[in-house]
Amino acid sequence: MIKGLEHLSYEERLRELGLISPEKRRLQLRQGRFRLDIRKFFFTERVIKHWNRLPREVVESPSLEVFKGRLDEVLRDMV
Secondary structure, X not given: OOOOOOOOOHHHHHHHHOOOXXXXXXXXXXXXXXXXXXXXXXXXXXXXHHHOOOOHHHHOOOOHHHHHHHHHHXXXXXX
């Protein structure tokens, strides 16, 4: 749950974040047109697979700088 959006319905939260429903994403995947737009960054389905594997503390980083540091730690541990 994203702070400040708790009072909104599921559909309203998706709309507020500029996201589409999982059903529509699956349909687009089948049609080969899947692109997820989050704050003007584009993640192809290959990137999303890796994003979903990241630890929660990395994904929920409070800032870009913290995210980069935590991501570096995770990637360093993988090698």
